[in-house]
Amino acid sequence: MLDIRYVRENADRVKEFSKQKNYQVDVDRVLELDESRRELQQKADELRTERNSIAEAMKQAGGNPDQASIERGRVLKTDISEVEERLRVVDEEFFTLFKKIPNIPADDVPVGATEDENVLSKTVGDKPQFGFAPRNHYEIADQRGWIDKERASKVAGARFAYIKGDLVKLQFAIIQFVMNTLSDEAKLKEIADGAGLDVDLKPFTPILPPLMIRTDLYDAMDRLEPRDDRYKIEDEDLWLQGSAEHVLGSMHADEIFDAKQLPLRYVGYATSFRREAGTYGKDMEGILRMHQFDKLEMESFTTGEDGLKEHLLFVAIQEHLVRTLGLPYQVLQKCTADIGKPNARGIDIETWLPGQDKYRETHTADYMTDYQARRLKTRVRRESGELELVHTNDATAFALGRIMIAIIENGQDEAGNVTVPEALRPYLGGRETL
């Protein structure tokens, strides 16, 4: 959520940015409602002031009954509840509309109407050359007995899979590799230096979060909508999370950090759930798009002035991870229409998939400024004693399914063996191929 004071003073900019991000919001109506809720609030305050002073006078009088005051008190009571009811109605409409206003994009976010207008900012690594027609991950996995979707379909339906054998070992190797990298200060220094970033080197704390989240916190994270893409737990006020971001970012709701505690960095491992509504028939082969997938996700809380640097650090970490696995990739600066509603800035990394002869999205980095923190009420007390909202960043470390697809397709040979990236070998008993 934005700061309403900002909207009052910059209505035209807010309208313009909302349009650039493809969100239709009636900003004028929001301001109208803002005005009337303040009027009603003031009215309610005045009535309560009178009620309180009557009660005070009554108290001074030793609690003796005074008919006039009692009468007046009764009238005030109904007046107050009447004003409160009007306020409640206005508030409801106000917040419903106000929540729809997206975050303001950072200055350097390219303006674009669709994801086709994302800007390619760099391409890294050489695509592997094969002396044969490279196959896609599913063909290889099928041959190797790594993925069983037929039985998964019997048990759970479409977009589920049993991951089996060496592919499971590979997943756990990747997890170890990431956890070790991100909790190592020396590694972070190497990454930050490589990207020319002067940042705090505090390591990430590994986290295994809950996979369910309450409605109010999900909404405060601005990740509940569209609900069609979420799984609701029947008879409970709970949803399955769609990304560790959702349960990590909401972790410190209603908390006030001491400035010294920041930056606070987490790397969470979580199985994520998505209904993939509206993608029927898309990416049905293999495990590229599943209802359930495992993901390593970074999340951090910083001061406002460190937020952008943190975002850049996250992207540098993502690049480091992909590069260290020897995978070719490209970095895209997402345009206004694609960064997402709570985002001020967003970067995608697409990794080369020879089997599809395409780069496909494997990573996203989101910089939310204080947009999420405002509703979560996650704040920091500065040295001066001032309270400020924190800035939140989240970014994929690895979406395990997708990165394993990339490893399989880039590392394949004609026989269906897969070369293990060197960085992962220590976690696979030194094996060079799977």
Added chain:
RNA sequence: GGAGAGGUGGCCGAGUGGUUGAAGGCGCACGCUUGGAAAGCGUGUGUACCAGCAAUGGUACCGCAGGUUCGAAUCCUGUUCUCUCCGCCA
């Protein structure tokens, strides 16, 4: 699932329907003291919204939502979460 206990400020912990935004303690900040520190002493120390240049003032908040009352942290109802015991269970 059954039974019971309890949610008060950064933390612990008082609280008889009105002098309680909230005792007391801890913590923290500043000052005094000291060669320096500790101890000791003193002062201060919640959040949000509204008005105001500011000082400040008003309102709300004692898990949450209702209700009773001139007046609710305190009484009533519902609800939620935590803890303990039993049951079940990895």
